[in-house]
Structures are given as structure tokens and as C-alpha cells.
Amino acid sequence: MSLQNSSPANLxxxxxxxxxxxxxxxxxxxxxxxxxxxxxxxVVELAVVRAIFPHDPTRRAFLxxxxxxxxxxxISQFFPLNSASEVFAQTAMPEKKDLKVGFIPITCATPIIxxxxxxxxxxxxxxxxxxxxxxxxxxxxxxxxxxxxAAHMLSPMPIAITxxxxxxxxxxxxxAVENINGQAITLSxxxxxxxxxxxxxxxxxxxxxxxxxHNYLLRYFLAEHGLDPDTDVQIRAIPPPExxxxxRADNIDGFLAPDPVNQRAVYDGVxxxxxxxxxxxxxxxxxxxxxxxxxxxxNPNTYAALLKAIIEATAFAAKAENxxxxxxxxxxxxxxxxxxxxxxxxxxxxxxxxxxxxxxVPDRIDFDPFPWESxxxxxxxxxxxxxxxxxxxxxxxxxxxxxxATDTTRLMEEAGLKAPKATSRSFAVxxxxxxxxxxxxxxxxxxxxxxS
Amino acid sequence: xQLALAxxxxxxxxxxxxxxxxxxxxxxxxxxxxxxxxxxxAKLMGSTVTQGxxxxxxxxxxxxxxxxxxxxxxxxxxxxxxxLAFSSSIPLRVC
Numbered sequence: 001m002s003l004q005n006s007s008p009a010n011l012x013x014x015x016x017x018x019x020x021x022x023x024x025x026x027x028x029x030x031x032x033x034x035x036x037x038x039x040x041x042x043v044v045e046l047a048v049v050r051a052i053f054p055h056d057p058t059r060r061a062f063l064x065x066x067x068x069x070x071x072x073x074x075i076s077q078f079f080p081l082n083s084a085s086e087v088f089a090q091t092a093m094p095e096k097k098d099l100k101v102g103f104i105p106i107t108c109a110t111p112i113i114x115x116x117x118x119x120x121x122x123x124x125x126x127x128x129x130x131x132x133x134x135x136x137x138x139x140x141x142x143x144x145x146x147x148x149x150a151a152h153m154l155s156p157m158p159i160a161i162t163x164x165x166x167x168x169x170x171x172x173x174x175x176a177v178e179n180i181n182g183q184a185i186t187l188s189x190x191x192x193x194x195x196x197x198x199x200x201x202x203x204x205x206x207x208x209x210x211x212x213x214h215n216y217l218l219r220y221f222l223a224e225h226g227l228d229p230d231t232d233v234q235i236r237a238i239p240p241p242e243x244x245x246x247x248r249a250d251n252i253d254g255f256l257a258p259d260p261v262n263q264r265a266v267y268d269g270v271x272x273x274x275x276x277x278x279x280x281x282x283x284x285x286x287x288x289x290x291x292x293x294x295x296x297x298x299n300p301n302t303y304a305a306l307l308k309a310i311i312e313a314t315a316f317a318a319k320a321e322n323x324x325x326x327x328x329x330x331x332x333x334x335x336x337x338x339x340x341x342x343x344x345x346x347x348x349x350x351x352x353x354x355x356x357x358x359x360x361v362p363d364r365i366d367f368d369p370f371p372w373e374s375x376x377x378x379x380x381x382x383x384x385x386x387x388x389x390x391x392x393x394x395x396x397x398x399x400x401x402x403x404x405a406t407d408t409t410r411l412m413e414e415a416g417l418k419a420p421k422a423t424s425r426s427f428a429v430x431x432x433x434x435x436x437x438x439x440x441x442x443x444x445x446x447x448x449x450x451x452s
Numbered sequence: 453x454q455l456a457l458a459x460x461x462x463x464x465x466x467x468x469x470x471x472x473x474x475x476x477x478x479x480x481x482x483x484x485x486x487x488x489x490x491x492x493x494a495k496l497m498g499s500t501v502t503q504g505x506x507x508x509x510x511x512x513x514x515x516x517x518x519x520x521x522x523x524x525x526x527x528x529x530x531x532x533x534x535x536l537a538f539s540s541s542i543p544l545r546v547c
Binding site: 129130131132248266267268269332333334335339341345350351352356357358 | 489500
């Protein structure tokens with residue numbers, strides 16, 4: 001696109017007449033940089049021209065009169081544009097090429113995992129090793145002691161680590177949500193007559209981790225049905241890979257687990273799916289891609305490449321027609337280690353529910369990377385509600401600090417996803433409206449909660 | 453009569469082994485389909501439900517898997533999928 005019109009604000013003009021929708025006209029598309037090197041050269045040229053003519057109308061008039069080619073030729077007499085582009089290209093290279101990213105073998109990590117076999121990481125010139133990890137506490141500890149550069153984490157985990165709940169207080173950031181929806185409340189098949197949650201008094205439930213959406217969603221669900229999650233039932237933390245075995249061995253009566261644990265339990269004939277998490281809160285966040293603030297600031301190019309790869313993978317996974325292909329790519333032993341049909345049932349949304357029915361819910365799991373600050377505020381209200389944090393809390397400041405939307409917006413647009421303008425919005429959980437501007441009132445409005 | 457004693461001890465070990473494998477095999481035999489399933493549903497379910505295959509593998513399956521691992525002890529199909537030689541050597545590594 002021509003130098004006159006290019007600025008970050010109008011990189012994707014709404015009235016584009018080019019086929020791909022990103023340029024002002026076909027002529028601009030032909031002129032547009034192809035490939036990373038050309039793009040970087042164009043960025044340097046743009047920066048130099050703007051530095052010489054900071055006043056927009058003057059610059060545009062000049063360029064219109066002289067033509068951009070002539071202008072650049074004249075400028076390069078005084079300023080070494082080529083060397084500048086080379087130096088800039090060098091500084092944009094990733095500082096650290098070999099990275100280790102930990103993951104738990106669940107479909108929540110689909111973008112992080114699929115980026116490995118499907119080439120998203122190698123496309124951005126980083127060599128990422130995705131390391132399967134035994135459980136959430138292990139992934140947290142290995143990321144904190146820097147064995148992993150970044151990791152797949154549960155959305156509340158970066159908040160908990162930043163606040164120093166359950167570990168040392170280290171500033172963490174969460175620039176991208178990995179998946180939305182994608183869990184379910186699954187009960188042992190011997191309880192198939194106990195559909196009404198009021199019959200669940202005395203049950204033992206499992207969730208993957210204390211600081212997880214699963215824990216908060218299960219507690220919310222139970223509380224809405226009149227059960228106190230700490231006195232009427234037992235909730236314990238069990239790593240997802242061990243959940244089906246524990247259910248089979250009768251250590252637990254049910255769980256609110258990430259897929260494919262639910263589907264695998266149904267596949268093995270030991271459980272049935274009671275409620276999909278999207279029926280509790282549609283489009284809730286689940287897992288996240290998290291990195292320490294230190295990693296983000298000391299390795300900005302590596303971080304940018306990694307985040308871009310993951311967001312592109314998320315955009316690819318968001319399309320329904322790609323799901324089958326993704327299921328085949330991530331089912332092998334090196335990644336999820338599940339039968340392909342189990343992963344396919346989760347990703348395509350056509351699944352067996354354990355009670356003899358085949359259900360079709362296409363957004364049983366979906367992928368949308370935007371880290372809404374309102375999600376962070378909701379998570380903190382629930383942490384407060386159940387006594388995981390006590391005392392005063394600056395909800396919006398922590399939300400802004402941990403759920404980093406700045407880079408994500410730009411990268412989402414580059415990957416072809418629509419990024420929202422606001423960073424906060426209200427939503428409803430089980431029919432009850434949540435206003436992120438009033439967190440304390442929300443916490444106080446619940447009948448069942450722990451005393452603060 | 454040391455030899456006879458050693459021989460008898462060996463015989464008892466062998467008999468115990470055979471009995472154990474036999475009990476294991478009988479305990480994990482497939483029982484056949486228990487309930488009639490709609491074919492579309494059956495396609496989405498595992499063999500434990502559709503064919504009554506035992507959830508715990510029998511001695512034949514375990515033996516086959518051990519043999520498969522012994523035949524190829526050095527494969528490396530990625531960080532999370534490496535052969536016996538890699539995982540068994542971890543306790544032996546000095547550095």
C-alpha cells in the first residue's frame with residue numbers, strides 16, 4: 001500500500017476493493033510487500049519519511065507531488081536506507097531460537113500443540129519443543145524455575161502467581177486465551193439416574209487444579225443449585241491425565257474436567273456427560289498461554305514470534321472445516337496420546353454422551369485468543385468468594401497488568417481474526433449478569449460463599 | 453539331594469507363574485457386547501463398550517507390547533515419545 005496512507009490505524013481500511021480485503025486497491029496490493037524482509041524495509045522507509053515530514057498533510061502533499069519512488073531515492077542520498085533496513089531486520093530476529101513450552105495433554109492446549117506438527121512455529125523461525133507435563137502444579141513450578149520459557153496454563157494461574165497465592169509472587173502475563181468452552185461436568189455411569197444436582201450431596205468431585213476455571217465453574221454450578229461446595233460435597237484437585245482412572249476406581253463420583261478427559265471417560269464406558277461448560281457460561285475462557293513478565297521484556301522478539309505463531313494456530317483452529325485435520329495431527333502419542341475418534345468428537349462437536357445419544361454441539365470447544373480483562377475480574381471475584389484471596393484487591397489494575405491485550409489485538413488482526421475494540425464487557429453466567437465495573441457488589445451478591 | 457530341592461523349588465515357581473498368567477488371562481477375557489447399541493453411537497464408542505473388551509489388558513497384549521518395545525529400543529519420535537533406552541538410561545546418567 002502507498003506510503004501516504006499507511007499507518008497502523010488504517011492498515012485494514014474498511015472500504016477496500018482488493019480481493020483479500022486488506023488493501024485500498026488492486027494496485028496497492030501489487031505494490032504491497034511480499035515476505036518479511038520487504039515488510040521490514042517498508043517499515044524503515046515509512047519511519048524515515050515520517051521523521052523528515054512529521055506533519056501529515058505536508059508529507060502527503062509532498063509525496064503526491066513527487067511520487068514515493070523519487071522521494072525515497074532523494075532521501076537515500078542522505079540516509080542509508082538499505083543498511084538501516086538490514087540492521088532493523090537483525091534486531092527483529094528472535095533472540096532465543098530454541099524454546100521449551102510445557103503443555104498438559106488436553107484439547108485446551110490445541111493451538112500450542114498443533115503449532116508444532118503443523119509448522120506454525122517453524123514458519124516464524126523459532127524451534128519450539130512442546131514438552132508434555134504431568135500436572136498443573138508441575139507446569140507452574142517448572143515455568144517459575146525457568147525450565148520452560150513459557151507454558152500452557154489455566155487462565156487463573158497467571159493471576160494467582162502474580163498475586164503470590166499458592167506460590168511466590170512473580171509478575172506473569174497472559175497475552176492469549178487458548179480456548180473457550182471445552183469442558184464438561186461428567187459423572188460416573190453408576191450415577192446415570194442422578195441428573196438433578198440436588199441428588200449430589202456427599203459426592204466427591206475432581207477438578208484439575210485449585211486455581212482453575214473448572215474449580216470456579218463447578219462451585220458456581222453447585223452453589224446455583226443450592227449445594228455448598230465445601231460442606232455438601234468434596235472437591236479435590238487431580239491432574240487431568242489421572243482423572244479417568246480415579247473415576248473408574250471409584251475414588252471420585254464425577255469431575256468437571258477439560259476435554260478430552262470427558263470424552264475418553266465416555267469412550268471407555270465409565271461415565272456420561274452431564275453438562276457441557278458452555279451451558280454454564282457460553283464462551284468462557286479456559287486455558288491460556290502464559291509467560292513471565294521477565295521473559296516478555298528480556299526477549300521481546302522471541303516472545304512476539306511465539307505469540308504470533310500461537311495466534312495464527314488459534315485462528316486456524318477457530319474454523320470448523322479444519323478441526324478434523326487438527327484432531328489427526330494432535331492425537332498421536334507425542335501429543336495427546338488419545339484415539340483419534342475421541343479427539344475428533346471433542347473438536348467437531350458431534351459426540352456420544354454416554355447415555356446412548358449422539359449430540360451435535362459445534363461450539364463445544366472454540367478458539368478465540370482475546371484476553372478480556374472482564375474475564376480476569378470475574379476470576380478474581382470468584383477467588384475472593386471462595387476465600388482463596390482475602391482483603392482488598394485492585395481488580396482492574398491487576399486485570400490490565402496480567403491479561404495483556406496490547407500485542408494480541410495487532411496479532412489477531414494480522415492473523416485474520418476480528419479483534420474487539422474494548423477490553424472489558426459484561427456477560428452472564430447461568431443467567432446472572434456480571435458487570436466488571438462492580439466486582440465487590442458481585443461477590444457480596446452470592447448467598448453461598450466463604451466469609452471474608 | 454540339593455539338586456532335587458532346587459529342582460522342586462524351580463517347579464513350584466514355574467507352576468505359580470503359569471497359574472498367575474492363567475488367572476490373569478481368564479480375568480481379562482472379552483465378555484461380548486452387553487447392550488444393543490445404535491450403530492452411529494457405536495462408532496463413537498470404544499471397544500470396551502461395543503465388544504466387551506476388558507479395560508485391563510490381558511497377558512497376550514502386555515507380552516506383545518513388551519516384545520514391540522524390545523525390538524526397537526532406540527526410536528525417537530519427538531520429545532514426548534522416545535524408546536526404552538532413553539527413559540531407562542535416566543537413572544544411570546552421571547552428569
